[in-house]
Amino acid sequence: MNMQKFFEWFGAWPLSLGIRESTWIYAFVQSFHLVALGVFFGSVLIVDLRLLGTGMRERPIAQVARDAWPWYKWSFVALLVTGIPQLLSNSSREYYSPYFWFKMEVMIVALIYTATVRRRVTMADESRVGPIWGKVVGLVSIVLWFSVAIPARLIGLL
Amino acid sequence: MLPLRHLFEWVDTFPSSIYIREDLTLFPLLLTVHVVGMCIFSGLVIMMDLRLLGVGNMRTPFTQVQRRLFPWQAVGMAVSATTGLILLYGQPMRYYTNVFWWSKVMMMVLASVNLLAFHFGTYESVYKWDSDAKIPSGARLAAAISLVLWAVVIMSGRLMAYNWFNKT
Numbered sequence: 001m002n003m004q005k006f007f008e009w010f011g012a013w014p015l016s017l018g019i020r021e022s023t024w025i026y027a028f029v030q031s032f033h034l035v036a037l038g039v040f041f042g043s044v045l046i047v048d049l050r051l052l053g054t055g056m057r058e059r060p061i062a063q064v065a066r067d068a069w070p071w072y073k074w075s076f077v078a079l080l081v082t083g084i085p086q087l088l089s090n091s092s093r094e095y096y097s098p099y100f101w102f103k104m105e106v107m108i109v110a111l112i113y114t115a116t117v118r119r120r121v122t123m124a125d126e127s128r129v130g131p132i133w134g135k136v137v138g139l140v141s142i143v144l145w146f147s148v149a150i151p152a153r154l155i156g157l158l
Numbered sequence: 159m160l161p162l163r164h165l166f167e168w169v170d171t172f173p174s175s176i177y178i179r180e181d182l183t184l185f186p187l188l189l190t191v192h193v194v195g196m197c198i199f200s201g202l203v204i205m206m207d208l209r210l211l212g213v214g215n216m217r218t219p220f221t222q223v224q225r226r227l228f229p230w231q232a233v234g235m236a237v238s239a240t241t242g243l244i245l246l247y248g249q250p251m252r253y254y255t256n257v258f259w260w261s262k263v264m265m266m267v268l269a270s271v272n273l274l275a276f277h278f279g280t281y282e283s284v285y286k287w288d289s290d291a292k293i294p295s296g297a298r299l300a301a302a303i304s305l306v307l308w309a310v311v312i313m314s315g316r317l318m319a320y321n322w323f324n325k326t
Contacts, residue, residue: 035313
């Protein structure tokens with residue numbers, strides 16, 4: 001089954017059609033998705049700003065990152081739970097949107113980057129990371145996550 | 159609300175307002191930057207409120223969270239407020255007649271009142287509970303109210319795309 005067939009297949013599920021035909025469900029799912037996005041960006045930025053040397057700089061980076069982790073994890077789950085119904089009910093629009101594919105590709109890169117490079121740097125002994133690397137890692141994280149959020153907004157606009 | 163309606167109707171006729179309304183690239187551009195500002199502002203306000211509620215960022219004393227995040231909350235708010243006001247200027251009557259726009263504005267007013275009440279209330283004694291896991295109920299209440307209000311602001315903003323319950 002190729003990708004286009006796959007999108008057509010799940011777009012025809014009764015669940016997908018049900019969401020598409022109900023204005024209310026779709027609109028509220030979109031709204032909760034944005035609230036989850038707020039929590040998610042908070043949990044990302046609080047660590048990245050600290051990596052950049054601004055933000056809560058009295059605290060060790062690892063402590064800030066440990067506190068942010070549950071909010072990062074659970075808000076991402078909330079983003080998935082509210083994102084999947086939008087994909088199901090809009091399968092053909094998403095399939096033909098270059099912004100959708102860009103968003104998904106960057107999201108995978110951002111998730112891997114966060115779980116590997118960024119995690120290692122935030123958990124490392126700060127004196128060993130050095131001032132420049134922390135800043136680079138934080139800045140890359142900010143750029144990656146906004147490169148997920150911005151095309152997401154554009155899917156429905158352009 | 160009649161004087162406000164007149165003001166909005168007047169702005170609606172400005173050539174610059176019509177220009178913003180009719181330009182095809184400005185709306186998506188402004189809306190996208192508005193969301194970027196929202197991510198920064200609401201994200202960091204939520205992080206601060208979670209600390210004040212006693213459920214998040216507990217390894218950092220509240221005043222450090224508040225003081226260190228404030229400049230970035232202000233940056234986010236400046237971005238969203240600027241783009242939001244331009245969006246409003248471009249389509250004043252669209253928003254005037256939209257119930258969700260009113261809900262969004264009202265919730266932001268309430269959030270400001272809540273902020274001031276906290277700042278001149280429980281916050282005065284912050285030095286006593288700054289690093290504590292147990293936070294005074296007044297402070298936790300302010301945090302809970304803030305979280306709910308900003309969530310409703312975000313949701314109202316999203317729902318403004320729909321014209322349900324439009325007024326005339």
